[in-house]
Amino acid sequence: MGESPAGYAHTAKTAEGYATTALDLWTYPMMHILIAARAHGLLAIDGPCGAFRDAELTAAWAHKAAAMGFDGKQVIHPGQIAATRAAFTPSQAECAFARRVVEAMRDGAAAGAGAVAVDGKMIDLANLRIAEQILARAAE
Template identity: 35%
Template sequence: MHGRPRRSALYMPGSNKRALEKAKTIPADALIFDLEDSVAPDSKAEARDQVCAAVKEGGYEGHETVIRVNALETPWGTDDLHAACEAAPDAILVPKVIHSGDIISAAKILQSCNAPEKVRLWAMMETPMAILNARTIAATAVYEDNRLCCLVMGTNDLIRESRAHAHYDRFAVVPWLAMTLVAARAYKLDILDGVYNDFNDTEGLREECERGSSLGMDGKTLIHPSQVGPCNEVFTPSASEVEWSRKIIEAFRKPENENEGVIVVEGQMVERLHLTMAERTVDIAEQIADREALVG
């Protein structure tokens, strides 16, 4: 296993019970049940109970379930984490991460709650300080007890705090994406691009997904179910990519190549680094096929 598909991660407001039920039929790879930005202060406790009950009840087969809690320093953060540990989603998304200590603190709470081993941590990268500290935040993944497996870009907050302008080509945003992506890859983490705000603009969404894919993003966070289809299409390995990857794998499996570091495949020089990439591409493509057969 070389990871799991995270092409599309759809935010679902935790205070909307109908949305939590509808989410079971949406073909997003990941569902982020939000207790933070989309929930008013006087609805936080109710949303927490609602989300955790839904996750415990299940019915989200084929999806990766993620609960975004409130920051630990808020009145709801610690209770959110304790409740989320008991609900045991696939991951807990920690907001407002600014340094490695935020991940370590969350991980310690998971340990103290005896959260199941499958519960991972995702980190929101949504402040200028988070971008400056991307390397040390990502480096917490070196220790398995910290459970970190994915970074999530919070581009709206980054734009606001930096006073940048959100032009269509994201000229100001790309350096932050690239810096964080390199940190993620250095420590073998996945990374998801930020949201596209105009959910009626399918063409613009597709272009932004393609740019994110070209940059190396594993997928994108979304705010509306209508965005899932185009996002999944862009971040799915193409038939030609899968075919080429299979050829690389097959070539390295030949007895005469099993100890070689560099070989030639159809006239192209291929290294073992490319073999690792090829194996991941095929594995992700197969998981997507299995998932789509399950979810539809």
């Protein structure tokens, strides 16, 4: 699970052998990696952005991987660390929402409810687990 298949970076529009955009064509293989990792209880780590001098592309790929649910992303250059870390670090708004979810579910459970509403959204046990993961990542 920790490595990209051969040809992974050779199926997109390339410049000097590096993918030049975070194209949607990556979604399919990335989902396979993610689902396989989850099915086997493994961390899902996305491959690196080969265009290490392109800060915008590095950030875009990192945000895509984080949004899809990957646990992390490989980097191949120190210049990629900050953008990648930022993509996988929950924002203050995400943390605030996660805290509201945890509190609402705690109060709902005390009242015998299996689901509650937070900010106009239906929240249940699956959302609680996600909120707890967000808060755990923020504490790292």
